Amino acid sequence: MKLDLVCPAGNLPSLKAAVDGGANAVYIGFRDDTNARHFAGLNFNRERARQGIEYAHARGCQVFLALNTYPQPATWPRWQGAVDQGAELGVDALIGADIGVLDYASRQWPHLRLHLSVQASATSAEAIRFYYEHFGIRRAVLPRVLSMTQIRRVIQDSPVAIEVFGYGSLCVMVEGRCLLSSYVTGQSPNSFGACSPAVFVRWKQTPGALESRLNGVLIDRYGDGENAGYPTLCKGRFKVRGEIGYAIEEPVSLNTLELLPELAAMGVAAVKIEGRQRSPAYVRRVTRIWRAALDALARDPHGFKAREEWMDVLKSLSEGAQTTYGAYHRPWL
Amino acid sequence: MSATPATKLSLGPVLYYWPRQTLLDFYADLADTPVDIIYLGETVCAKRRSLKPADWLALGRELQAAGKEVVLSSLALIEAGSEIGILRRLCENGEFAVEANDMAAVQMLEQHATGFVAGASLNIYNHHTLQLLAAGGMFRWVMPVELSQQAFQDICAEKPARVQSEVFAFGRLPLAWSARCFTARARQLPKDNCRQCCLEDPAGLMLSTRDGQDFLVLNGIQTQSARTFNLLNREPGAAIDILRISAQRTHMQTIIRHFDAWRRGSMDACTVAAELTGTMPGGTCDGYWRGQAGMLE
Numbered sequence: 306m307k308l309d310l311v312c313p314a315g316n317l318p319s320l321k322a323a324v325d326g327g328a329n330a331v332y333i334g335f336r337d338d339t340n341a342r343h344f345a346g347l348n349f350n351r352e353r354a355r356q357g358i359e360y361a362h363a364r365g366c367q368v369f370l371a372l373n374t375y376p377q378p379a380t381w382p383r384w385q386g387a388v389d390q391g392a393e394l395g396v397d398a399l400i401g402a403d404i405g406v407l408d409y410a411s412r413q414w415p416h417l418r419l420h421l422s423v424q425a426s427a428t429s430a431e432a433i434r435f436y437y438e439h440f441g442i443r444r445a446v447l448p449r450v451l452s453m454t455q456i457r458r459v460i461q462d463s464p465v466a467i468e469v470f471g472y473g474s475l476c477v478m479v480e481g482r483c484l485l486s487s488y489v490t491g492q493s494p495n496s497f498g499a500c501s502p503a504v505f506v507r508w509k510q511t512p513g514a515l516e517s518r519l520n521g522v523l524i525d526r527y528g529d530g531e532n533a534g535y536p537t538l539c540k541g542r543f544k545v546r547g548e549i550g551y552a553i554e555e556p557v558s559l560n561t562l563e564l565l566p567e568l569a570a571m572g573v574a575a576v577k578i579e580g581r582q583r584s585p586a587y588v589r590r591v592t593r594i595w596r597a598a599l600d601a602l603a604r605d606p607h608g609f610k611a612r613e614e615w616m617d618v619l620k621s622l623s624e625g626a627q628t629t630y631g632a633y634h635r636p637w638l
Numbered sequence: 639m640s641a642t643p644a645t646k647l648s649l650g651p652v653l654y655y656w657p658r659q660t661l662l663d664f665y666a667d668l669a670d671t672p673v674d675i676i677y678l679g680e681t682v683c684a685k686r687r688s689l690k691p692a693d694w695l696a697l698g699r700e701l702q703a704a705g706k707e708v709v710l711s712s713l714a715l716i717e718a719g720s721e722i723g724i725l726r727r728l729c730e731n732g733e734f735a736v737e738a739n740d741m742a743a744v745q746m747l748e749q750h751a752t753g754f755v756a757g758a759s760l761n762i763y764n765h766h767t768l769q770l771l772a773a774g775g776m777f778r779w780v781m782p783v784e785l786s787q788q789a790f791q792d793i794c795a796e797k798p799a800r801v802q803s804e805v806f807a808f809g810r811l812p813l814a815w816s817a818r819c820f821t822a823r824a825r826q827l828p829k830d831n832c833r834q835c836c837l838e839d840p841a842g843l844m845l846s847t848r849d850g851q852d853f854l855v856l857n858g859i860q861t862q863s864a865r866t867f868n869l870l871n872r873e874p875g876a877a878i879d880i881l882r883i884s885a886q887r888t889h890m891q892t893i894i895r896h897f898d899a900w901r902r903g904s905m906d907a908c909t910v911a912a913e914l915t916g917t918m919p920g921g922t923c924d925g926y927w928r929g930q931a932g933m934l935e
Contacts, residue, residue: 375761375763375764376763376764377763377764377785377789377792377793378764378765378789378792378793378795378796379788379789379792381764381766402761403761403763403764403767404761404762404766404767404770404771405763405764405765405766405767405770406766408766408767408770409766425741425761426740426741426759426761427741427742428715428716428717428740428742429716429722429740429742431716431722431725431741431742431745431746432716432740432741432742432744432745434745435741435742435744435745435748436741438745439770449817450715450717450816450817451717451817452717455717455718455719458719477816477817477818478814478815478816478861479715479814479815479816479817481761482714482715482759482761482814482815483813483814483815484782484783484784484811484813484814484932485813485814485854485861487784487926487931487932488784488811488813488863488926488931488932488933489931489932489933490931491925491929491930491931491932493784495761495763495782495784496763496784496785520931522847522851522853522933523847523848523849523851524847525848526848539814541847542848543845543846543847543848543853543854544845544846544847544848544850545824545843545844545845545846545856546824546825546843548824549848552820552823552824552845552856553820553845553861554818632817632818635828635829635830636828637818638817638818638819638828638829638830
């Protein structure tokens, strides 16, 4: 079975990099809180989206639109407008999470293909079936919390195709079910489209240490010679039972490249690369490696081996220069 | 003031892992309290089995006989195939309504004659979502804890009248769920051999910042706020059908009595807040309700 490569595009240069690098599909968002990478300077206005879709379609690449945050009554019109705009622009699929948004899209644009976002937190075939029966979704993206065995079971029972995360920043919490960011800042992925927003980050050099704070809360403290990372609040060092350490998660990226033969054999339809917030150069390098790996897998499914140079580059591009299989392998838990 | 004697009080499910006798004693003590609705069952981790499904049903019958409305709460994160089986049996218990905490439960409960309660983790952020679930048999929704009074009122303005509104009103806020067990991680134990170490933390495990601020509470795969949310830090300013008090090991009777006094109009929110200060060791917060960072007071 052919595995599709779905790559991130935070702007037009990244989109072109992903298309040129061999993505089967790119995913984009509009320049507002209707998607889960609502960062300053990122994303597409209508004209840029039109150009991106034209560029991708001319080269046989699909474009998915992420509309995967949760509107509240006062802001609902923005999501409704974004659905309409995506459909009018001719995106190949809309990636949604909110039941109201999916309902609106399925009624208003019955021919528009719908994917269930990871932000919908659907971890079982039964949950996926709800969205399939109500809105006719055609694909579901699984949260990064399931093991290989669990993914296999979901695929066996799921009424729709399954997409999994292959590479990129790792949420240790179930996506769509994490409010840590709004607890500290008032803004969460669900409500605002961002986690640990940069506007709340403060760095302070104190004698002997560099401190990172998020809205006043100390996330980490770095001594001389320690590499300081972005203060995503679940990746800070905290004190539990008298010990200071990464109590929730280390700064690390997910990399499942070595698991590709297994994922393909169990019937995964697509692998997703995280990182709409990353640079075009990053998107280009990661897309090319994954394209090469997927082509190698297609040529020789049984003899596939992750090449060392691929793994080295992916590791070097990772958060904290570390990679993990995440929940795909039990020891990580 | 928005208190009326018609406002109901509910007790949320016990989110921590307590031994069997502790649970039985806890609920026996609640039978005569003025709490109207009691949510029962394990919602955090399927490995916590101090009460079996049949024990929960028996407990439910006792509390029902004591005049309480009983609802069975479902697991919030479904991972293993065995958990689907547990969920299906819960949904088909035939006696009590179920609080769905995951969409898999909604899928099983839609069109059940008993209807269902939509738990706070279902992400009902707008009236369109609420209306669709109501059409499928939802008779009560619990608002996601990060939503504000404004969002609550906007959603309620478009809500079918028969759907009751419930708001998390007191307790440590459930903020996140993970595949990883943080309680086991803190003891360097793998999740698959956790030795049920969360039994040692009947109120969860405190996580503090490096400058000594109590920040979060680890409860197995769930992460909670260290501060106790108290809707009655000031008058809530909205009519809410049901106020949910989260189950905790200590001060339960005192907390329920104060909420009862408030709804009957014999105590204002300010007095309730002052008198309950001692029940909130990590401090208090109510930022979410006011549309701000959740940790703020």
